[in-house]
Amino acid sequence: MEFRPLRAFVEVVRQGGFSQAAKTVFATQSTVSKAVKQLEEELGTPLLDRIGHRSVLTAAGEAVYRRGVKLLADRDDLLAELDEIRGLKRGSLRLGLPPVGSSTLFAPLFAVYRQRYPGIEVRLVEYGSSRLEESLRAGEIDFAGALLPTTEEFDWQLVRREPLVALLPSDHPLATRRSVTLAEVRDTPFILFESGFTLHRVILDACRRAGFEPDVVARSSQLEFIVELVGAGLGIAFLPRMIATQRRNPAVRHVLLKEPDTEWAMAMVWRRGAYLPAAAQAWLDLVREVHGPGPHSPSD
Template sequence: MDIKPLRYFLAIAQNASFTKAAEQLNLAQPAVSMAMKKLEQELGLTLIHRKERTITLTDEGQRLAYHAEKILQATDDALLEMSELKGLSKGEVRIGIPSMLGSYYFPPILMAFRHQHPNLSLTVVEGGTWQLQKMLENGELDLSVIVAENLPDNISTHRLLKEEMLVATAKDHPFSQQQNVTAEAFFNEELVMFKEGYFHRRIVNRLAHETNKKPKIGFETNLIPLIKSITRQGFGISTLLSMVIEPKDGLITRSFDPPIWLNLEIAWRKDGYLSQANRAFLDFLCQQADH
């Protein structure tokens, strides 16, 4: 089977549209439609439901999409490895980093790596850890920082750091008179939270479930300076990693009771090919974490 139609097929499945798939592939739409008809004829199966302007996959199409993703990822990995053996690698590292780490932990590491390897390019994608993990599994990222919990079997990891999630409040908040804060007391306050999908929010949601509490979320934002500003002015309280709190923020921090610690790890696909550039970055990052 020619794998090119599989790329067309996945593009259609991802876009739910022949037209958008053709635009993504930089092809004429009739060429994409013809390739799909030929693929269906070759397999003797209907892969796509075509109802007016609605495009969905049949059960057979869904099964093919599952296998096509693996086939194309393996093909791309093989081509990259062969290119490197011929010395044609572009030397690109694609890494996903949660916003808290991207702003406070990683900048000096990224700059130090670029200083050692000036010919390698770095592409940094910011997002929630769940989103980044899915992008890693789908081959959209080579490496990603994730919170180590409920990891699939196809992911390998190395410990980066262990960080405490702290309750953050204004200086005049009653919590400033306490040594620590229970989950029950935390959820009695109005909260300033990251949006869904970020590990910050997932930890809070899990804590709420464990304590049978419903969070009272007054503000949602992924902008850390805005979270700090709203909290400093007393319009709510939040929870942040200890690394992002600075004296100039004008905030009081307290541990949860009991304390909440997160294991942050660098992850990569077990079955994926790590290029020489990615291996160099992974080795550099692990050395920094182990010191």
């Protein structure tokens, strides 16, 4: 059902005639008459019983008028709401962020975004990268913070690149070195993130390229706990330099990991070809504004 004929019909009833309704909808009387006739033909029943110069509602007309008033009001409300959403006065932004590095990289962005768009609700979830990618594929979130490289099904905008450092107990024989390779620490137990974290896969893949399987003595999703385990002498761990620097422990030393293809590259990722609502596009624009246009997916 088209709204224009319905609005013409409602105004005819409200105004008590076709000529008065024509003035209300800024149309000619014949145009209003044709619109009402079109609505009657579409519904297959008369809506008005025309008696001389008067028009009386039929039973069907009463039902259409009653519901038509509500339909038109709902339509007007919908259009007003869409205008607010497009104007970023209302809406929601659905973000998925990994626990590692999010506070440093994204908390300042949240503050700016909130200041600019106070009417936008930010819905935040925190998972490891694998779980975030699943949520992104399912359309549960608009963006995910993820480590590169990612699959071709996603577009991405680079946020930060950082080298990895090895966290060594202070009494480890290599703790005073400026850099180490994985081969040099292969005999030391490893403390890794849980398997759902991309950094877990990055370290394991690098070890396999170096020709060995590490002795993994612990896995955790808690960053502070991993640092404490290293300080207690349980083994060694690996973190982006930026994150490690913020979590100093007197019993832990940071040594640069000199290993190819282990750089930590955090990006904002979204489904390739997906529609981005106004609130989501505003977030992406802010990321690019703060972190520069930088490298991005070729399809972007």
